[in-house]
Amino acid sequence: MAVLSSMFHHWELKLLGTFSAFILYLLSYAIYNIYFHPLSKYPGPKRWAATRASYVFSLYSGWLHSDVHDIHRRYGDIVRIAPNEISFARPEAWQDIYANVPGRPAFPKSQLWHGAPGGRASSVLNALDIKVHSRFRKAMDPAFVDKAVRMQEPVVLFHLQIFISQLDKLVSESSEGAVVDIVRWLSYLVFDAIGDLGFGEPFGCLERSEYHPWCSMIFSSLRAATYRVSLRYYPALNWIMSLFIPKNIMKKQMEHWKLAEDKINRRLNLEKERPDLISMIKRDDEGVNGLSYPEMKSTAAVLIVAGSETSITVLSGTTNFLVKNPDKLALLQNEIRATFKNESDFTSAVLRDLPYLNAVLNEGLRLCNPTPVGAPRITPPGGGIVAGERLPEDVFVNAHALTVSRSPDSFHDPGGFHPERWLDEKDACFENDQLSAIQPFGVGPRSCIGKPLAWVEMRLILARLVWRFDLLPADTEAGRLQWDQQRTFTVVERQPFEVRLRRRAGLSAVE
Numbered sequence: 001m002a003v004l005s006s007m008f009h010h011w012e013l014k015l016l017g018t019f020s021a022f023i024l025y026l027l028s029y030a031i032y033n034i035y036f037h038p039l040s041k042y043p044g045p046k047r048w049a050a051t052r053a054s055y056v057f058s059l060y061s062g063w064l065h066s067d068v069h070d071i072h073r074r075y076g077d078i079v080r081i082a083p084n085e086i087s088f089a090r091p092e093a094w095q096d097i098y099a100n101v102p103g104r105p106a107f108p109k110s111q112l113w114h115g116a117p118g119g120r121a122s123s124v125l126n127a128l129d130i131k132v133h134s135r136f137r138k139a140m141d142p143a144f145v146d147k148a149v150r151m152q153e154p155v156v157l158f159h160l161q162i163f164i165s166q167l168d169k170l171v172s173e174s175s176e177g178a179v180v181d182i183v184r185w186l187s188y189l190v191f192d193a194i195g196d197l198g199f200g201e202p203f204g205c206l207e208r209s210e211y212h213p214w215c216s217m218i219f220s221s222l223r224a225a226t227y228r229v230s231l232r233y234y235p236a237l238n239w240i241m242s243l244f245i246p247k248n249i250m251k252k253q254m255e256h257w258k259l260a261e262d263k264i265n266r267r268l269n270l271e272k273e274r275p276d277l278i279s280m281i282k283r284d285d286e287g288v289n290g291l292s293y294p295e296m297k298s299t300a301a302v303l304i305v306a307g308s309e310t311s312i313t314v315l316s317g318t319t320n321f322l323v324k325n326p327d328k329l330a331l332l333q334n335e336i337r338a339t340f341k342n343e344s345d346f347t348s349a350v351l352r353d354l355p356y357l358n359a360v361l362n363e364g365l366r367l368c369n370p371t372p373v374g375a376p377r378i379t380p381p382g383g384g385i386v387a388g389e390r391l392p393e394d395v396f397v398n399a400h401a402l403t404v405s406r407s408p409d410s411f412h413d414p415g416g417f418h419p420e421r422w423l424d425e426k427d428a429c430f431e432n433d434q435l436s437a438i439q440p441f442g443v444g445p446r447s448c449i450g451k452p453l454a455w456v457e458m459r460l461i462l463a464r465l466v467w468r469f470d471l472l473p474a475d476t477e478a479g480r481l482q483w484d485q486q487r488t489f490t491v492v493e494r495q496p497f498e499v500r501l502r503r504r505a506g507l508s509a510v511e
Contacts (some may be wrong), residue, residue, distance in 0.1 A: 026051075033083040038392050044071055044080035055082045056230045062487025065373040065402050072403040078389060085376070085396035088387050089403035091410060091437035096386040097377050097397055099444035105130060106444045107377035107384060107397065112232045121294030123302045124449070133446070136299065139290040140449055143280035149452045151275035153348055156193050156457055161510075162206045163189040164343070164464055167501060168510040171469065177502030179474045183316040183494050184211075187308075189461065190315075191215045194307040197276045197453075198300055200267035214259040218305055223489040260301035268296070277303060307450050309491045310370045310440070311457045316494055317368025318360060318462065320483050321417040323471050323499050328419055332360050336467045337504075343464065351459040359419035361458050365440040367417065368483060370491050372402035375442065401440070410434040468507060472500040 030050035034040060040049070048054045048071070058064040068087055071079050077089045088097075097107050109128050116126040124140060127133040142148060167185060170178040188205035191212065195203040203212035267278050278300065284290030291299060322329040335356045340346055351357060379395045386397055406414045411421070412429045421430040441448040448454070465471070473479055478498040487493045503509075 037083060039080055039084065039086065039395065042078060042080040042086055043075040045075075049080050049083060052082050052233050055085070056233060059226065059230050062489055062493060065400075065488045066484075068373070068400055069403045069406070072400065077407075077409075078387060082396065084394065085398070086386070086389075086391065087374075087398050087400045087403075089400050089407055090387045091404060091434050093387050093397075093399040093404075094437075094439045094443050096384075097399055098375070098442060098446065104380075104384070106446065108380060109446070110376065110378040110396065113229055113376050115232075116298075121292070121298045123295065123298035125299075125302045125306075130445075135287075135289075136291065136295070137445070137449065139282040139284075140299070142282065143277045144449050144452055146452055148275070148280055149456055150348075152197055152277075152453065153456060153460075155196050155276070156460060157346075159189055159193040159196065159202060159206060160460055160464055162192075163461075164468055165510045166206055166209065167469065168503065171501050171503050172509055177470070177472070177500050179476060179479070179498050179500050181478065181496045182319050182499050182501075183312070183497045186315050186319075186461070187211070187215070187312050187494075190308050190311045190457065193457065194304055194311075195263075198267070198278060198304045198307065199263040200274065200276060200278065201263075214263070215308075217259070218308070219489070219491070219493065222305070222491055223493075226489040260304065261297055264297045264300040267300075268293070303450070306448070307453065310448070310450070310454050311461070313370040313492050313494060314361065314364050314368050314440075314454075315458055315461055316497060317483050317492075318364030319465075319471065319499065320481065320497050321364065321367060322360070322466075323473055325417050328360070328417060329466070329471060331356055331419075332462075333466050333470075336463050340463075340467060343467065346460060346464060346467075348456040348459055351463055352455075354459075354463075355423055356419060357459060357463060359422035361455075361462065362422040362435075362438070363417060363419045366405045366411075366438045368492075369401045369405060369440050371488075372492065373488055373490070374398040374401045399439075404437050407437070410437045468504055468510075470502040470504055472502060474498040474500045 033051070034046050034049050037049075045054070055064070058067045068079075068081055071081060072087065072089045079087050079089075081087050095101065100106050108130075109126070111128065114126045114128060116122045122132065124133070124136040127136050163185065167180065170180060188209070188211070191205050192202035195201065195212075203215055205212055205215060264278075278296075281296065281299075282290035283293070283296060285292055287295060322332065335354055339350065339354060376396050376398045379391050379393050379397060381393050383390060383392045383395075384397075385391070391397065404410065408414050411433050412418075418430065420426050421433045422435065441451040441454070476498050478496040479500075481495055481497045486495055
């Protein structure tokens with residue numbers, strides 16, 4: 001017994017010693033990061049600087065965009081939000097981080113955040129090598145130039161007409177109109193349009209007035225991807241941390257990719273030629289002068305997600321602000337209704353020149369950025385300079401979109417909805433607004449390739465909506481949604497927002 005007791009005592013001491021050494025290591029690591037790390041001179045909460053844990057917990061919660069915004073408000077325009085990450089809330093950071101400048105290319109993406117998932121080919125999103133990414137962009141450019149978008153416009157108009165017709169049926173049942181979840185209906189429309197353009201067939205959301213299973217999986221897939229990235233910060237603890245990821249979220253991500261692969265396979269096997277995205281992307285089985293078949297599948301899935309998220313989020317958020325600001329909505333209605341006598345007259349070419357419509361959408365992009373947390377990059381070998389600050393290599397950097405857009409240094413009344421700030425003739429209070437601080441589509445070689453198509457969709461949809469319908473507040477819980485009270489997992493987790501739609505006086509039913 002004495003021998004056994006001695007052995008247990010020995011192991012207890014050994015375990016205690018190991019635990020003590022581990023705690024000492026953590027303390028030393030935290031103290032070094034806070035006081036002696038090359039980034040220690042930058043302000044920010046000490047617990048965020050000590051370890052990556054606070055950042056990861058915030059990421060998991062869905063409030064990273066808001067938490068970092070609070071840190072900026074407390075500590076300034078340049079803050080430290082992790083041992084090796086700096087967040088910038090200065091407009092010049094956009095060009096310094098994301099654009100090619102003389103003698104230096106844009107800062108690269110990191111393997112941690114943007115590496116291709118295991119077992120899948122690279123897409124335009126995670127082609128980290130500059131030359132490979134350039135090949136992707138050259139192959140995809142023909143599908144997104146202005147000429148191509150004009151060819152794709154009839155597809156958008158076709159689904160837009162179904163959208164208007166379905167809403168008109170709902171409002172025709174009562175003189176008071178109908179309360180509808182406008183986020184859901186905008187999602188139906190955009191998903192069907194981008195599905196038709198990307199997969200050769202719509203999802204049938206508008207026809208059935210419900211989400212296709214694939215569409216309902218998109219956000220779960222993005223949330224799962226966000227969780228997966230967080231695990232890469234702690235590879236040694238990957239298996240433990242993975243236990244905290246809801247299994248249903250990971251399952252939906254796998255189902256999302258499988259459905260996307262099935263749909264793109266069907267589109268690639270279609271013999272007919274049509275003016276959609278896939279037909280205009282250059283293909284090359286060798287992956288030299290175009291995209292290989294596996295790269296096409298990965299990229300198509302990304303395009304559908306990216307092509308829907310921006311338009312749905314900005315239109316939903318803009319509608320939210322318009323309903324809460326009836327004076328701005330009235331100005332927009334007056335412009336649209338004075339310009340068009342009939343719904344058949346709507347074209348993107350005319351809408352492009354309407355100043356108040358474009359001002360409303362630009363203000364919507366400012367306040368309702370689909371990715372308010374920003375896009376992390378990493379400083380290259382030898383380091384780099386951002387907003388006048390020289391940083392060492394392998395430092396994560398980010399232009400924090402939410403904070404930049406709400407900065408009182410860049411905008412008058414930054415939290416208010418003021419489309420007038422985007423007009424050529426504006427009140428003196430908006431004269432010093434730094435409009436270039438808003439870059440919702442990014443800048444540089446990795447900026448959003450779908451920007452022209454997104455603008456066509458947003459103008460057509462919002463204009464047709466306010467031309468036919470009066471948009472009124474809904475006295476419901478979902479009608480009181482505040483846009484900023486929504487979580488983000490890479491993109492905004494859109495909640496239902498209800499409005500009362502009423503057919504504009506003097507209009508007959510849609511035929």
